[in-house]
Amino acid sequence: KQEVTQIPAALSVPEGENLVLNCSFTDSAIYNLQWFRQDPGKGLTSLLLIQSSQREQTSGRLNASLDKSSGRSTLYIAASQPGDSATYLCAVRPHSNYQLIWGAGTKLIIKP
Amino acid sequence: NAGVTQTPKFQVLKTGQSMTLQCAQDMNHNSMYWYRQDPGMGLRLIYYSASEGTTDKGEVPNGYNVSRLNKREFSLRLESAAPSQTSVYFCASSEVQARAFFGQGTRLTVV
Numbered sequence: 001k002q003e004v005t006q007i008p009a010a011l012s013v014p015e016g017e018n019l020v021l022n023c024s025f026t027d028s029a030i031y032n033l034q035w036f037r038q039d040p041g042k043g044l045t046s047l048l049l050i051q052s053s054q055r056e057q058t059s060g061r062l063n064a065s066l067d068k069s070s071g072r073s074t075l076y077i078a079a080s081q082p083g084d085s086a087t088y089l090c091a092v093r094p095h096s097n098y099q100l101i102w103g104a105g106t107k108l109i110i111k112p
Numbered sequence: 113n114a115g116v117t118q119t120p121k122f123q124v125l126k127t128g129q130s131m132t133l134q135c136a137q138d139m140n141h142n143s144m145y146w147y148r149q150d151p152g153m154g155l156r157l158i159y160y161s162a163s164e165g166t167t168d169k170g171e172v173p174n175g176y177n178v179s180r181l182n183k184r185e186f187s188l189r190l191e192s193a194a195p196s197q198t199s200v201y202f203c204a205s206s207e208v209q210a211r212a213f214f215g216q217g218t219r220l221t222v223v
Contacts, residue, residue: 031208031209032209034211034212036212041217042216042217043116043202043214043215043216043217044202044204044212044214045214046211046212046213049210049211051209089155091212093208093209098143098160098162098168098208099145099157099160099170100145100157100212102154102155103154104154105154
């Protein structure tokens, strides 16, 4: 059974720092992995999608990497800003079905 | 481009009442999903529809029914609401190898 873990559960850093959020999964048989952002009281927004054949994806200050063999993905945020404060979730889509398997999220606070 | 639209945004029900949550997407996606999100429990899949005309149970289907009315619309029905169904409900749509798009959520309170 696929399981997704995100560490740490919460992270607080000063503005301007570069930071890394971690996501690990137990079964490497995946179609893709997505990173989402959720602001309080809002829905989820997909930030980056990495297909199983890819190693990384970049969007602006965000870079996501995927290492299927080790079951790990990282989300790198460069030059963090207070507006980056949110909960970040990762989700994998297994080969076996249409469902997304979710991590519990990392709550990120960027201090001005 | 509206994306995924959920209605209503907020609802208060009395125990035993019924209601239907509506969801529509305008991206021509085949797959649609209903999740609930509770503090400390994360996102849990209630039902999903891989394509028009099909529906399947997710992790927590008890107490819910769904209808995939057409390719655009996927509704979630609570036949007899219980306090345990107090939650935030999200609808989502996607293609298998593409991004998932979420609605803004429905905050449901059952008293």
